[in-house]
Amino acid sequence: MxxxxxxxxxxxxxxxxxxxxxxxxxxxxxxxxxxxxxxxxxxxxxxxxxxxxxxxxxxxxxxxxxxxxxxxxxxxxxxxxxxxxxxRDGLAQTESLRIGASTTLGNYVVPQLLGQLLGQLHNTSATWHSKVLIGNTKSICNAVAAFELDIGLIEGPSHHARLTATPWLRDELLVVSAQPNPRCLSLNALRDAVWLLREPGSGTREATDQMLLPHLQSYRRSIELGSSQALKQAAAQGLGLTCLSQWVVGDFIASQRLHRVITTLPKMSRQCYFVVHQDKQPTPALLRLMTLAVAFAHAQGGPKTALPTSTNHA
Structure with a gap:
């Protein structure tokens, strides 16, 4: 040797x-x-x-x-x-997991997934540690690519060649405003509106640009804010229109602080993914989370997704 x-x-x-x-x-x-x-x-x-x-x-x-x-x-x-x-901890007794999630998934979906995961870990592991990092899609992918995270849950496609991306949930995006308007807004009205936008690099911004800009050509007047919560609050204050996930604005629509805007635009939705490094050696905790994620998406009405082939042998 x-x-x-x-x-x-x-x-x-x-x-x-x-x-x-x-x-x-x-x-x-x-x-x-x-x-x-x-x-x-x-x-x-x-x-x-x-x-x-x-x-x-x-x-x-x-x-x-x-x-x-x-x-x-x-x-x-x-x-x-x-x-x-x-x-340090003993293989049979300790499981650890470093999870990254882009902002919308991290705030609205990951807590449900973690609840299921921790329920299983309580019954199978004497000790366990989980860490969740929330950031925009680009920063999460960078961290997974650098092995700083075990898995990333993201709201758009991955642009890293060394990451394996598995389609996960679908998320509907809604245009909302503070004022109810029963009339359908024309493209000219949408072009003249003030748009409240996430920063470049976020999955929400990438999806918004892909779905709106082919019709609007540009945002003539816009305000960039660093979180979907900030966009939701700004829209509720009447600062402009915004296009956000159904998970983000659902509570404000229910309480009538925000209202759906009727437009001539096609229905807007985006594909969410979970990403792992193609060279990552999957741990039992990582495999457990991915299996739960697939089952969670299926329970939400999505198709039954297979785990990445690089993890099936573990």
């Missing part, structure tokens, strides 16, 4: 330098001296017989070799972290 020359510490330092862009910043993050960090990178490049970075002043930028190594290094470090977790 060949003796391995690479160490996890070298890969950890490589990943940190790639993320930070310099040995100085990476050494501060890792609590190492700058010289030790530089030496580790130089030794790694020597062992691999190839450069991993382009040097530009004090900046270190990944070259083609480094970009090829980065996902493999991240996958190895993720596996090592799982082994350490097993050693």
């Amino acid at each position: 060949n003796v391995l020359r690479l160490t996890l510490r070298q890969l950890q330092i490589f990943v940190a330098v790639a993320r930070c862009g310099s040995t100085t910043a990476a050494s501060a993050e890792l609590a190492l001296s700058q010289s030790a960090t530089s030496s580790a990178i130089n030794e790694l490049e020597r062992l691999l017989s190839m450069p991993l970075f382009e040097r530009s002043g004090k900046r270190l930028l990944l070259n083609d070799n480094g970009r090829s190594l980065q996902p493999q290094a991240l996958a190895m470090l993720d596996c090592a972290a799982q082994i350490e977790q097993m050693a």
Whole structure:
């Protein structure tokens, strides 16, 4: 058997330098001296017989070799972290799960899913830990791609080549306003309206742009806000029209603080997905969550979705 020359510490330092862009910043993050960090990178490049970075002043930028190594290094470090977790807590007794969710799913759907998951964990695991990170779709996908999260529940398609995306729930999007209007609004009226929008990078904004802009061409007057809750409240104050998930505005429509706007636009809905890294080694907790997610979507009237093939063997 060949003796391995690479160490996890070298890969950890490589990943940190790639993320930070310099040995100085990476050494501060890792609590190492700058010289030790530089030496580790130089030794790694020597062992691999190839450069991993382009040097530009004090900046270190990944070259083609480094970009090829980065996902493999991240996958190895993720596996090592799982082994350490097993050693600390005992495989048979502890399950941990890091979940990411884009904003709408995180606020309105994930709590229901977590309730089912934790109900099972209470009966099967002596100890368990779950962490939920809520952000926009882009940030969640980035975190899953970097192995910082085990799974992401997102409100739009993934644009990461290394993520496996499985269709999940469908979400209807509604145009709403503070004032009831029984008449159908024309395209000209919609073009002249003030639109309340999420920031670029959010799944809601991507879906809104895809569904509205082919008809409106542009938003002539708009306000960007960083959360769907803020959009809902702003619309209820009469600041403009907004297009949001049925899950977000359902309570305000029921209480008549918001009203559906009748338009000539086609019915708007979006596909939600759950994403995992294609190199992720699925844990029992991750498989359990994905199985629950598929059953949850089916109970909501969706089709029975198969789990990603990369997880079926585990």
